[in-house]
Structures are given as structure tokens and as C-alpha cells.
Amino acid sequence: MSSAPLTPPPRQQERARSTRAAIIRAAAGVFEDHGxxxxxxxxVAAAAQVTKGALYFHFASKDALAVAVIEEQHAIASADGARVQALGRPALETMVLVCRGFTLQLIEHSVMRAxxxxxxxxxxxxxxxxxxYxxxxxRFGELSRTAQQDGDLRPDLDADAFARVVVGSxxxxxMVSNILTGRADVIERLADLWTMLLPGVVGADRQERVPQLVALFRDGPSD
Amino acid sequence: MSSAPLTPPPRQQERARSTRAAIIRAAAGVFEDHGxxxxxxxxVAAAAQVTKGALYFHFASKDALAVAVIEEQHAIASADGARVQALGRPALETMVLVCRGFTLQLIEHSVMRAxxxxxxxxxxxxxxxxxxYxxxxxRFGELSRTAQQDGDLRPDLDADAFARVVVGSxxxxxMVSNILTGRADVIERLADLWTMLLPGVVGADRQERVPQLVALFRDGPSD
Known part of the structure; x- marks a missing residue:
């Protein structure tokens, strides 16, 4: 008689991971629609096409499921942020592109919206x-300080306050775009925000960069 | 045998109104805390110290109660907006003061937060x-266009887009101030927003007004 293995065999582990991921995706859809x-x-079990037993095996409570969705959202956003950082562009462009990436993820992934x-x-x-938050x-505070050292942001700007203003606004x-149009106009409304916010924070001798940065947000890098 | 009166006597109407208002206040507290x-x-009945029968007399469902709280929030905000409009100040100052009033109401009234x-x-x-929304x-679109005619906002600004940017940001x-500090720093964070947003939208020859407008938001009218 052989003893039970200490860890499940690889195929079983893989199946468990894929079930867990499917439950999180299904939960995101239900949470997004119903709160x-x-x-x-x-x-959630019905949407994920798993039994309640399988659901409980992975998530002991609705609370645990909600936390998993929030963590998955944060993981997607962080991975996308790292992708943009790796482009190695100047800090102010990186901020604009991180926001663009986050917005595209938001449009694409129910996990982000949920x-x-x-x-x-x-x-x-x-x-x-x-x-x-x-x-x-x-992260945006660090990027703001670098952008200030680059001369892209005004030397007298409170870099941390700018980071908080960007996060909040x-x-x-x-969110208001979601309420009014289901986020159909979210890129345009955020482009408006950059159009009006950037002139007040970009250095006096870099004002010609404002329309370029707005275009970068709207259309992404051309290279 | 006398017939029943068509409308309840004044004292009874007054009592019904005051019970209804007490239920809305109590509901706001419960909704704010628990969603x-x-x-x-x-x-809600327990918080309002009324029987469930009295509650159902006024509100047939939780849905009806939530709608009443949202309507009461909107009524408070609209009344405060009208108060500010009646001060008869220039349109751009009016926008800043409407936001200030809304923020003070938000700090004071649970109905606003709920x-x-x-x-x-x-x-x-x-x-x-x-x-x-x-x-x-x-309303902010109208104020923006007036502020543009006053020369306070840049002539090339899209006034309606500015209004939407203010509402959204x-x-x-x-909301982020609520998540991070329970709105303890909400006035400071919004003052940061005005500090960074106004230079990009105020006319080139009115830039000296920016710190005055930020102070108006933070401290209210001195007169």
C-alpha cells in the first residue's frame, strides 16, 4: 500500500489553478453586475460552472472571493504598470502611459471593473x-519627482500632491464616465483631464509637450 | 356618524413628515456603513426607532428607501448650490464655492455620504x-461659459469639457480621500486639485487669480 503523496501531482495542481482562475473570472462578472x-x-458557482463544493474548496466565503478579485485586479494593474516602466520612457510619459494601460485593461477585463x-x-x-491606492x-510620487528632475514638471510643484491629484482625478x-456612458467615452474624458491638468504642472519651457502627451495618452506610443 | 376626513389633520401630517425624515436620516447612517x-x-427600523409597520407605511421597499436617500442628497446639494448662486459672485468663483459647499455638506451630513x-x-x-451627475x-457647463465670457477662463477652452473634468475629478x-483618510484630508486634497487644474484653464492674463481661487475654496468668502 503506497502512502498518499505530500503534494498533488502536477496535472491535478494545474487543474486546481485553472478552476480557481475560472472562479475568479466568473465572480468578477457577477460582482460587477450585482455588487x-x-x-x-x-x-458564482453557476456562472463558473462548478459545484458549490468546488467553489468552497477554493474560497471559504464570499469575503475571500471578493478579496481574490481585488487582488487579481491589483496584479493585472501592477503587471501592466511594470510593462510600461520597462519601455524606459521619460517619467512623465510613463505616468501618462500607465494611465492609458490601466484604462485599456479596465475596458477589457471584467476583473478590473469588478x-x-x-x-x-x-x-x-x-x-x-x-x-x-x-x-x-x-509609484506616481516617484515618477513625479523624476519628471521634475527631468525638467518636465515645474520645479515648484509638490510632486507627491500631483501624484495624489492624478490618482484621485x-x-x-x-467612474463618472461609467455612470454616464458605461465607460464608452472614458478615453476622451481622460484625454480632457490631461489636456486641462498638464498645462498647470508642466514646466513653462515645456508647454509644447502638452498636446504630445495628450496624444500619447489617446493613441499610445507610435514607435 | 361623521365621514372620514379626506386629508389627515395638520398635526398628523406633520408627524408623518417628521417620521419620514427620521427614517431617511437613519437609513442614510445604515447605508453609509453597510452599503x-x-x-x-x-x-433601518431599529436605527430610526420606528416599527417595521411604520417603516413600510412610508417606504414599500429597500429600493424606495435608497432612492429617497439619493433624492434627499440631491435636494441638499441643490439647495446649497442655489445658496451659493444667490451670492451673485463671478461664475468661476461660484463654481469653486459650489464645490466648497458640497464638500462641507459631505463632511456634515451622513445623507450626502450615503x-x-x-x-x-x-x-x-x-x-x-x-x-x-x-x-x-x-450647471457647471453654463457657469464655465459665463466664466469664459467674463475672461476668467481661456477663450480656447472647451467649456463643457471643463465642466465634466471638474465633476469627474x-x-x-x-472618494479616494474617503478610502485613504475617511475624508479627513478632503479639503486639502481638493485644494491641491484646484491648485493644479486652474493654471491650465484660467486666462493667461488672470493667472494671479489662481491662488485667490484656491484660498476661496479652502477658506470660503472673507466678506
Whole structure:
């Protein structure tokens, strides 16, 4: 009689990972449409086409599922941020392109939209959701300081305050676009934000860069 | 035998109005803390110190109660907007002061905070919540065009786009302030927004007005 293996065989591990990923994707769709309070684990199991037993094997509670969606959202956003950083463009362009990438992810992935919705509903399930916002503010603070050293941002600008303004105003413009148009106009509304925000923060001798940066946000890098 | 009166006597009407208002206040507190999905009518009745029967007399469903809170939020915001308009100040100052008033109401009234939360959760109860955002965008669009005629805003600015940028960025900055500090720093974060947004939209010959407008937002009118 052979003893049970300490870890499941590779194929079983892979199947468990793919089931878990399918549950998170399905949960995102249900949370996005119905919000935290109106989502039931039964609805998620049905959407994921798994039994409630399989669902409970991966997630002990609705709370755990919501946290997994928020973490997945943050993982997608962070990976995309790293992709943009790796382009090695100047810091101010990097900020603009990180926002562009985040917006495209938001349009494409239900996990991103559900994660944002859950973040705003999160006091209902007592999860501390400050992390992603603080991360984003810290990274953009670093980029702002570099952009200031590059001479792209005004020398008298409070770089950390600029980072927080970008995080807050980006968040709101995309949320109001969601309410009014289901995010159909989100790129145009965010392009408006950059058009009006950049002249006040870009150095006096770099103002000609403003329309270039807005075009970079709207259309992406041409190279 | 006397017939029943067609309308309740004044004292009874007054009592009904005051009960209804007390229920809305209590509901706002519960919705603010727990969100739409996790709020029960029993919890609202307990918080309002009324029987469930009295609650149902005024509101047939949780949906009706949430809509009443959103409408009350909009009524408070509109009344405060009208108060500011009546000051008869230039249009750009009026925009800044309407935002200041809204922020102070947000700090003071649970109905305002609950209304905002419910608006973002509202797809869960199928209520069209575009109204307040469209109203706000339309009023600010009118003020922007007047501010442009006054020479306070750049002649080449898209006035309606500016109005939408203010609505969206204001919304997000206060929401992120709520997530990160429970709105303890909301006035400072919004003052940062005005500090960075105004230089890009104010006319070239009115730039000295920027710090005055930021101070007006932060401290209110001195007269």
C-alpha cells in the first residue's frame, strides 16, 4: 500500500489553478453586475460552472472571493504598470502611459471593473482596501519627482500632491464616465483631464509637450 | 356618524413628515456603513426607532428607501448650490464655492455620504443615477461659459469639457480621500486639485487669480 503523496501531482495542481482562475473570472462578472451585497456564492458557482463544493474548496466565503478579485485586479494593474516602466520612457510619459494601460485593461477585463466596484463597497466586508491606492500614489510620487528632475514638471510643484491629484482625478473621471456612458467615452474624458491638468504642472519651457502627451495618452506610443 | 376626513389633520401630517425624515436620516447612517446589499429594513427600523409597520407605511421597499436617500442628497446639494448662486459672485468663483459647499455638506451630513455610496452601488437596484451627475455637468457647463465670457477662463477652452473634468475629478478626489483618510484630508486634497487644474484653464492674463481661487475654496468668502 503506497502512502498518499505530500503534494498533488502536477496535472491535478494545474487543474486546481485553472478552476480557481475560472472562479475568479466568473465572480468578477457577477460582482460587477450585482455588487457585493447582492452576489451569492450559488450564482458564482453557476456562472463558473462548478459545484458549490468546488467553489468552497477554493474560497471559504464570499469575503475571500471578493478579496481574490481585488487582488487579481491589483496584479493585472501592477503587471501592466511594470510593462510600461520597462519601455524606459521619460517619467512623465510613463505616468501618462500607465494611465492609458490601466484604462485599456479596465475596458477589457471584467476583473478590473469588478475590483474597482468592490473596493468602493469594501467597508461592507471589512477589508482594508487602501493598499492599491497607496501603492499607486507612491509609484506616481516617484515618477513625479523624476519628471521634475527631468525638467518636465515645474520645479515648484509638490510632486507627491500631483501624484495624489492624478490618482484621485483619474479614479473619478473613469467612474463618472461609467455612470454616464458605461465607460464608452472614458478615453476622451481622460484625454480632457490631461489636456486641462498638464498645462498647470508642466514646466513653462515645456508647454509644447502638452498636446504630445495628450496624444500619447489617446493613441499610445507610435514607435 | 361623521365621514372620514379626506386629508389627515395638520398635526398628523406633520408627524408623518417628521417620521419620514427620521427614517431617511437613519437609513442614510445604515447605508453609509453597510452599503445597499448588506442593509436590512429591520436594521433601518431599529436605527430610526420606528416599527417595521411604520417603516413600510412610508417606504414599500429597500429600493424606495435608497432612492429617497439619493433624492434627499440631491435636494441638499441643490439647495446649497442655489445658496451659493444667490451670492451673485463671478461664475468661476461660484463654481469653486459650489464645490466648497458640497464638500462641507459631505463632511456634515451622513445623507450626502450615503447618497454617494448608493449612487455607485445603484446598478444593484436598477435605479438610473445619471440625473445628479448630468445636472451638475449642465450647471457647471453654463457657469464655465459665463466664466469664459467674463475672461476668467481661456477663450480656447472647451467649456463643457471643463465642466465634466471638474465633476469627474472632484468626485474621485473626494472618494479616494474617503478610502485613504475617511475624508479627513478632503479639503486639502481638493485644494491641491484646484491648485493644479486652474493654471491650465484660467486666462493667461488672470493667472494671479489662481491662488485667490484656491484660498476661496479652502477658506470660503472673507466678506
Amino acid at each position: 457585493y451585497g447582492n452576489t451569492s456564492l450559488a450564482a 475590483g474597482i466596484r468592490l473596493t468602493f463597497e469594501a467597508s461592507a466586508f471589512g477589508h482594508d482596501v487602501r493598499g492599491p 497607496l501603492d499607486w500614489a507612491v 483619474y479614479t473619478g473621471v473613469q | 445597499y446589499g448588506n442593509t436590512s429594513l429591520a436594521a 447618497g454617494i455610496r448608493l449612487t455607485f452601488e445603484a446598478s444593484a437596484f436598477g435605479h438610473d443615477v445619471r440625473g445628479p 448630468l445636472d451638475w455637468a449642465v 472632484y468626485t474621485g478626489v473626494q
